[in-house]
Amino acid sequence: MVNKISKKELIEFYRVFGILLLSKLSVIDSLEIIFKQSKKNQLRRVIKVLIAxxxxxxxxxxxxxxxxxxxxEVFIANLYVAEETGKLAEVVSEYSSYQEKFFDLKQKIIQAARYPVFVISISFGVIFFMLYYLIPSFETLFFSVNANMPTITKILLAASNFIVMNISFLFMILIITLILIYxxxxxxxxxxxxxxxxxIKSPIISKFYLHNLLARFSLSMGILLKSKVPLEHSLRISRNISDNSIxxxxxxxxxxxxxxxxxxxxxxxxxEIFDLTFRKLIATGEESAELDKVFYLISEFYSKEFDNKINSITTLLEPLLILIVGLIVLIVLVAMYLPMFEIINYIGV
Structure with a gap:
């Protein structure tokens, strides 16, 4: 399918297309060069149709x-305006920069979530390994010598037995739950x-989400208004940067x-979405008739705010998650080795 062109491939296409047009090559010549250099079949098919x-x-x-x-839509709207103004090379080059910034903003969300998800996944994996494989091997030993087990050990052994005896049922429940959630x-x-x-309304999540959303929305508005796309049409296009109903x-x-x-x-x-800073900056842009520049400034401002918040939470989460995993492992090990000391004393007697 030709619609399976990756975002990175498209960004590279826009970048090279803009450079070639700025070099005074015609649109067709530029596309032919990209066609010859591209190794992606999907993109080559699209370029071939464009040239034709x-x-x-x-x-x-x-x-x-x-x-x-x-x-x-943002690219198409820019092309319409570029045809009227005769500034196609500048518009495509500007759009290339826009796409790179827009892509970076979306990637930052993924990167911010990647580490916590990885650590949490490892934690569950370690806990499962201990409950399903490690703890059962201790159980036979404990009962064979009638060891006096502390409450925490009994709880872990009970949990381990439940998982071992019902693993198929629990796995089925997990799959059904994930499908239902999906x-x-x-x-x-x-x-x-x-x-x-x-x-939008969560005290913690909204700070990250809204700053990233406002940065992307303002970036889209900035490039459209700079290309002389009418304000109302720019808003109609830019609202599609998110599917959030609010x-x-x-x-x-x-x-x-x-x-x-x-x-x-x-x-x-x-x-509920646009805060006081956003409102004041927009009012300034309307008064000075420079909304396009103001939207670019807003995008830069919220992008930096988002970066600062992500860096802060990442710095806090990394040691916290490691500490939590360490505590879980420590609790399990202590629960298993406390009865071992009694066994050693028992053997010693």
Missing amino acids: DLRAGKSISKSFQKHSKIFD FLLKTAFVKNKIIDQVL FINEINKIIYSLTKGKTISKNLIKS
Whole structure:
């Protein structure tokens, strides 16, 4: 399928396409060079169709719009404006930088979650190994000498026995639970009424989520407005950077207020998403008629805020997670070795 072109491949395409256009090569010549250099079959197929359409007399924007599942609305809107202004090379080059920044913002979320998920997974793996393999080997020894076991040891042995005897049932329950969670997350009610609400209103999660969301939204608005895409159309395109229903509703309200002659900043007063800093900066941009520059500044501001928060929480989580794993292992080892001392004393007697 041609729509399986990776984000990294697309970013590289935009980067090279922009450089070639800035070098005064024609659109077709630039695409032909990329076609010859590319080793990705999916991308080559798309470029081949683009070249054929352009040679047939289609406009650049129409040719790219034909592949709307690959080239997003922001890029297509920029191409339409570039055709009118004659600044295609500058627009594509600017869009390449935009895509790199946008990709980095999304990757930061993944990178921030990767370490905690890895440590937690290892923790569960260690706990399972001890309960399923290690502890049962001690049980026979303890009972053979009628060792006096502390409460914590008895609890661990009971948990171990339960897991060993019901492993198939527990595994089945786990699979069913994961499948149910997957399908529940896909339902509109759970997503719109629970997940979206948590992301926006949760005291801890919202700080990370909103800063990243505002950085991406502002970056999208900045490049569109800089390319002279009308404000209302820029908002319609930029709302698609997220599928959060609360965010989309907020943007829809702004779009509606614009049709009534109101400014963006006035419509943000009671917003759950756009904070005071955002509102003040937008008001400044509206007064100075430089909204495009202000949106770029907002994107930089929230991107740095997001980075600072991620670095802070990562610095805190790393030793904390290691400590938790260490404590779990220590508790299990102590629970197993306390009866061993009694056995040693018993043998010594």
